[in-house]
Amino acid sequence: MTFSLTMSPSDLLLLLPEILLTCWLCVVLIVDFSFPRLPKEQLAYLSIAGLVGTLGCLAWFDISGISGTLFANMFVVDRMALFFKMFVVGATILVILASMEFVHRFKFFRGEYYFLVVMSALGMMFMASANDLLSVFVTLEFSTFGFYVLVSYLREDVASNEAGLKFFILGVFAAGLLAYGISLVYGETGKLVFSDMKSAQATPGLIIGFLLIFGALGFKIGAVPFHSWIPDTYHGSPTPVTAFLSIAPKGAAFAILLRMFFVALATFKPTWVLLLVAASILSMTYGNIVAIAQKNIKRLLAYSGIAQVGNVLIGLAAGTKMGNDAILFYLLTYLFANLGAFAIVIAVSQAIGSEEIDDYSGLGRRSPFLAFSMLIFLLSLAGVPPLAGFIGKLYIFVAAIKEGLYTLITVGLINIVISMYYYLIVVKKMYITEPHDPSPLAVSGPMKAVVYIGLAGTLIIGVYPQPVIDWVVAATMMFSDLAGPAAALPTVPPVVSSGG
Amino acid sequence: MSGIELLLEYLTKYFPILLFIFVALAFGVVTLLISYLVQPKYPEPEKLSAYECGSEPFSDARMPFPVRYYIFAMLFVIFDIEVIFLYPWAVVFNDINKVSIIGLVEMLVFIALFLVAYVYAWRKGALEWD
Amino acid sequence: MEQLFFFYFAAVIAVASVLVVALRNPIYSALSLLIMFFHVAGLYVSLRAEFLAAVQVIVYAGAILVLYLFVVMLLNLKQDDRYHRQWPVAGVVGLTLAVEAVMLTLLKGRAIPPAPANTNETVEGLGNTEALGDALYSTYLFPFEVASLILLVAMIGAIILAKKDIGGSEA
Numbered sequence: 001m002t003f004s005l006t007m008s009p010s011d012l013l014l015l016l017p018e019i020l021l022t023c024w025l026c027v028v029l030i031v032d033f034s035f036p037r038l039p040k041e042q043l044a045y046l047s048i049a050g051l052v053g054t055l056g057c058l059a060w061f062d063i064s065g066i067s068g069t070l071f072a073n074m075f076v077v078d079r080m081a082l083f084f085k086m087f088v089v090g091a092t093i094l095v096i097l098a099s100m101e102f103v104h105r106f107k108f109f110r111g112e113y114y115f116l117v118v119m120s121a122l123g124m125m126f127m128a129s130a131n132d133l134l135s136v137f138v139t140l141e142f143s144t145f146g147f148y149v150l151v152s153y154l155r156e157d158v159a160s161n162e163a164g165l166k167f168f169i170l171g172v173f174a175a176g177l178l179a180y181g182i183s184l185v186y187g188e189t190g191k192l193v194f195s196d197m198k199s200a201q202a203t204p205g206l207i208i209g210f211l212l213i214f215g216a217l218g219f220k221i222g223a224v225p226f227h228s229w230i231p232d233t234y235h236g237s238p239t240p241v242t243a244f245l246s247i248a249p250k251g252a253a254f255a256i257l258l259r260m261f262f263v264a265l266a267t268f269k270p271t272w273v274l275l276l277v278a279a280s281i282l283s284m285t286y287g288n289i290v291a292i293a294q295k296n297i298k299r300l301l302a303y304s305g306i307a308q309v310g311n312v313l314i315g316l317a318a319g320t321k322m323g324n325d326a327i328l329f330y331l332l333t334y335l336f337a338n339l340g341a342f343a344i345v346i347a348v349s350q351a352i353g354s355e356e357i358d359d360y361s362g363l364g365r366r367s368p369f370l371a372f373s374m375l376i377f378l379l380s381l382a383g384v385p386p387l388a389g390f391i392g393k394l395y396i397f398v399a400a401i402k403e404g405l406y407t408l409i410t411v412g413l414i415n416i417v418i419s420m421y422y423y424l425i426v427v428k429k430m431y432i433t434e435p436h437d438p439s440p441l442a443v444s445g446p447m448k449a450v451v452y453i454g455l456a457g458t459l460i461i462g463v464y465p466q467p468v469i470d471w472v473v474a475a476t477m478m479f480s481d482l483a484g485p486a487a488a489l490p491t492v493p494p495v496v497s498s499g500g
Numbered sequence: 501m502s503g504i505e506l507l508l509e510y511l512t513k514y515f516p517i518l519l520f521i522f523v524a525l526a527f528g529v530v531t532l533l534i535s536y537l538v539q540p541k542y543p544e545p546e547k548l549s550a551y552e553c554g555s556e557p558f559s560d561a562r563m564p565f566p567v568r569y570y571i572f573a574m575l576f577v578i579f580d581i582e583v584i585f586l587y588p589w590a591v592v593f594n595d596i597n598k599v600s601i602i603g604l605v606e607m608l609v610f611i612a613l614f615l616v617a618y619v620y621a622w623r624k625g626a627l628e629w630d
Numbered sequence: 631m632e633q634l635f636f637f638y639f640a641a642v643i644a645v646a647s648v649l650v651v652a653l654r655n656p657i658y659s660a661l662s663l664l665i666m667f668f669h670v671a672g673l674y675v676s677l678r679a680e681f682l683a684a685v686q687v688i689v690y691a692g693a694i695l696v697l698y699l700f701v702v703m704l705l706n707l708k709q710d711d712r713y714h715r716q717w718p719v720a721g722v723v724g725l726t727l728a729v730e731a732v733m734l735t736l737l738k739g740r741a742i743p744p745a746p747a748n749t750n751e752t753v754e755g756l757g758n759t760e761a762l763g764d765a766l767y768s769t770y771l772f773p774f775e776v777a778s779l780i781l782l783v784a785m786i787g788a789i790i791l792a793k794k795d796i797g798g799s800e801a
Contacts, residue, residue, distance in 0.1 A: 033623040149787035586762030
């Protein structure tokens with residue numbers, strides 16, 4: 001009677017990467033429980049194979065310009081979604097490589113670890129395509145579910161349990177806020193799809209609803225008023241999970257934030273810019289100042305992550321196409337530098353069993369490779385030329401300057417100086433302080449691969465950013481009608497790929 | 501709709517449920533009441549003391565449960581939610597079937613994914629007592 | 631008449647919710663939660679969401695409450711172990727919600743067009759469950775399939791976190 005569903009094979013093609021990965025995941029799980037004696041490294045390679053296949057499929061979509069929408073606009077495949085999907089899948093591959101050694105610390109369920117990591121990645125791929133509030137809720141919860149388990153994977157470790165509990169309770173609270181916000185917005189407008197909300201009027205219910213939704217997404221990215229879970233959860237989780245948590249969900253959540261702010265709430269831009277400016281200033285300042293006092297490298301990276309999100313929010317506050325380009329670019333540079341830094345934390349922790357900054361003393365002598373890579377990653381995080389982080393920060397600041405956000409820029413520049421201080425403390429420890437124990441450190445093969453990939457990304461994007469800039473400019477073509485200069489960096493002529 | 505009409509509609513629609521609630525409540529109350537009324541009452545201090553195989557009660561009746569009860573309860577919730585999705589699908593299945601086979605396929609996908617989880621739980625021994 | 635139903639259910643929900651936190655014996659708290667779940671189901675019925683009411687009884691009252699009781703018994707909570715120093719937090723959150731409720735009721739109807747969309751005509755003709763099924767398996771197919779993935783993760787996660795060990799057959 002009223003039932004109608006039109007779907008053709010070509011529609012399903014849009015879902016191909018996700019369907020492939022889902023089937024592959026089921027295979028991984030079935031292999032895991034069918035062959036209990038199989039070494040779990042094989043499962044890691046199996047998962048990576050599936051992810052690489054998915055990455056290839058996504059790249060093919062991106063190059064051949066396949067795009068469209070599914071399920072009455074609820075699921076959208078455009079170049080921005082593809083960018084964030086590739087971002088998430090890439091991060092997942094690196095995380096799996098970085099965790100292959102660490103997994104031996106788990107007493108049980110080593111195979112399921114890989115399954116859950118890829119499952120969360122699948123959830124984040126869906127998030128990148130979510131174009132309505134209901135899909136946002138379902139996909140966000142999906143990706144978070146895997147993390148609830150992953151964070152408390154070290155069941156014998158009290159810190160991991162505490163981290164898991166904290167993350168779970170606050171995460172469920174955020175989910176409650178999200179559901180409440182969605183119900184308010186739906187009650188006021190009767191719409192769920194972002195693009196249908198353009199004509200919505202600013203009623204109190206709508207404002208409160210969107211504030212609640214922003215709160216829940218702010219929780220995901222760890223922006224300041226919603227950051228309280230970050231330090232303990234990052235500290236207590238198994239380190240590869242911390243690495244994963246510190247990068248992939250942020251990317252996926254920014255995909256949703258971009259769609260929400262620029263599609264659904266485009267008419268309220270003057271209002272939400274103020275909100276973002278406040279969140280950005282608070283995140284940068286709080287993260288950087290508290291990071292100075294940290295003695296543990298994971299906590300230091302946690303607070304530095306809060307500050308980095310503050311930087312990304314500058315781009316969002318700019319509210320232009322260029323600001324959005326800068327967000328994508330910045331996240332990509334952050335992916336390489338941050339995952340690289342975490343890979344070294346994992347490698348050092350495997351070798352000496354410590355995550356205290358004090359124990360990094362003399363790393364420059366004990367393992368010149370690790371110390372040098374850490375130096376590069378930290379300098380990139382701080383934004384020193386000619387590394388990728390520098391271009392990322394420059395891109396974001398230029399986008400903000402064009403919109404006249406001078407206060408924000410000033411605070412951002414002061415914060416770069418502060419962040420330089422604590423990054424350099426770690427560098428000083430590594431190169432100047434005498435080692436407690438001068439024996440050299442061993443690094444495993446997969447870990448080296450992650451560090452090399454991180455180094456390559458950080459250095460190549462830093463020296464030759466043009467292809468990546470072209471890519472992100474093309475990825476945000478959907479925002480090309482936004483006010484403001486729709487160009488790339490001033491020194492670089494905008495080249496729009498004709499593929500899309 | 502006027503108030504009385506609405507009340508009548510509720511009464512006709514939900515009469516069985518109302519009956520259930522009343523019968524359930526009445527059963528509990530009446531059973532207690534009858535046993536209270538017909539019991540012989542000759543209270544003595546000895547008779548009023550707690551009887552536990554002849555010895556004095558020595559600890560709280562509320563003891564911690566073993567964790568394995570908990571895992572069954574959790575799995576039950578998940579199965580329960582799975583079943584919830586089947587109800588509306590079964591109700592509209594005729595409608596869907598007229599349109600295309602896709603209605604069947606979408607539920608098969610749903611169940612296939614769940615079947616993987618079920619076999620996993622089975623193989624890992626989560627459904628066994630020990 | 632409709633309002634009478636609403637006020638009855640709402641009042642019992644409010645009282646039962648307060649009892650859940652105020653009662654000192656956790657088992658009594660769980661039981662008053664059960665009363666609350668049933669009255670929420672009643673509220674759904676008065677809103678003509680029959681399917682939701684049934685789900686409320688089956689899932690919340692039937693399954694989730696059992697889980698709560700297991701947790702209470704598992705941890706063997708004594709009456710003294712509970713937290714009773716959360717008044718400031720409760721006050722702030724409660725005040726915020728109260729202000730919000732007042733704002734929503736007072737400012738309602740000033741700027742909004744009269745109740746849009748969600749009073750769907752098809753809902754009237756069809757049964758509630760049918761309308762839901764039609765929507766869920768066509769328009770909202772995507773969240774539905776994702777929900778099955780969530781259940782998959784939930785099941786595996788539950789086993790990983792709660793299972794003591796696994797028969798020793800792990801490599």
